[in-house]
Amino acid sequence: MVTIKDIAARLQVSPSTVGRALADDPRISAATKKKVSEVANEMGYVANLAARMMRGVSSNLVGLVLPDIRNSFYSTIAHALSKCVQGAGFQLTLSETGDDRMVELQHIRELASANVAGIIIVPTAKPHREAIRLLKMLPHVQLIRRQAAIGDQFFGIDDTKALYEATDHLVQLGHRRIAYIGGPDDLPTGAARLQGYQKALDALSRNGRAGPEHVRLGSPGSVEFGREAMRALLSLANAPTAVVAGSVRITQGILEELMSRRISVPDQLSVVGFGDEVGFSWWGPGLTTIGLPVHDLATACGLWFVHQIRQNESARAPYSSIATSTLIVRGSTCALGTAQRERAPLSRSKSPA
Known part of the structure; x- marks a missing residue:
């Protein structure tokens, strides 16, 4: 050697x-x-990385800790960050937590032991206190999700506004029974998105408006949860006339369930998705969805973080950057017409044999 x-x-x-x-x-x-x-x-x-570590020298590795690389939302982030830090002479190393706080702790321990230059993290709902302690010993920044206990350097999206605009779009089309399928409200993103949905409904009379039974919260990274939640909503006696999704994978589950039951969109049900995945523009009549500046957000985060690492400042000032989404209107939403108001409940629609 x-x-x-x-x-x-x-x-x-x-x-x-x-x-x-x-x-x-x-x-x-x-x-x-x-x-x-x-x-x-x-x-x-x-x-010799081991020798560098013994001398207390940081490596050129930047750790990225996120929930699920199968979610194209996060794979886009990983790709953008990799290109960004590589251009600055660093290398991105990926750790997947599955939204498990103990797995998250294990990954942070390993990254800290390797003297990483810093960590970019999409935290779990309740990070372990040891994980928080280790993060505070290293340069770090939170991305997408913000946990106050971890720190106050953050890059994210205005989730409340995103879901408000999506739901209000349906309200303006005359819909009242608008369902929401999203992530749990113990996640910062889940709570903010649920708040946006509820805020858009606040101006409506409670008569005929969506109720608690029209809200389904579960794993944001589960396509199957999206399918199960949509199935349950379709079985209600007061089935929704429209539905809004709170994550990319949930959107995929909703679309799969509607296709399997041959639900006509938007004639029987108006749908607003989350994220603008490849294929959403040509799914059925074209999916109305919440467009997210994921690539630009990740790139901005990476450039800022590399600059912070190079500055090597012992005191890290608070910093936050909030990006806004764009509602992309296509053919999966339409005004609630007389025929739709009087149609038989969706629960009578049957899956193909």
Whole structure:
């Protein structure tokens, strides 16, 4: 294995000079750093991470801790962040928690032990206090979800406004029994989205308005939950005339259930999805949905975070950046007409044999 001493011998300089050049030490000139880097690459030198850790030197790794990479919402974030930090000389390492606080703790412990340069995290509903303690010892930023106990550096979306606009769109079309299927309200995003939905209904008379039975909360990353919730809503005697989704995977579940039951959208049910996935624009009549600036948000977060790491400030000032969504209106929503008001309940629709 090629060592720093081998590179030093080739360049006829001291090993300490080579070590400092590879560590981007400001005492070494740019020309020397460039020459050392070229020779190191030519000789196939690989930095000894264990030795760097023993010296207390941070690695070039940036940890990304998120719930579910199968969710394209998060895979888009991972891709954007990877490109962003790579351009700054860092490498992204991915950890998936499944929204389990103990798995989250395990990943944070491992990242801390590897002396990562920092951690970008989409936290679970109730992070373990040890996870919070470890995060506060490292540069970190919260993305999408915000837990006050972790800190006050955050990049996210205005979830309340997003769901308000989606629900209000249906209200303006004359709908009153508007169902909502979303994530649990113990998650910051789940609580904010539920609040937006409820706020849009507040101006309506309670007579004929959606009630608690029209709200279904569960795993935001579960397609099956979306299907089960939609199935339950369709069976109500006062079945909804419209439904709003609170996550990408829930949207997929809703669409699958409606297709399996041959529910006509929007004639029998108006639908507003969450996120603008590939295929949503041509699903059925085209899905009206909440467009999210996920790529731009992740890129902004990555650029800001890399800058913070390089500043190496001991005191980290509070910072938050809130992006806004866009309601994309397509063919899956329409005005509530007389025929729809008088139609038989959706619970009578049957799944194909």
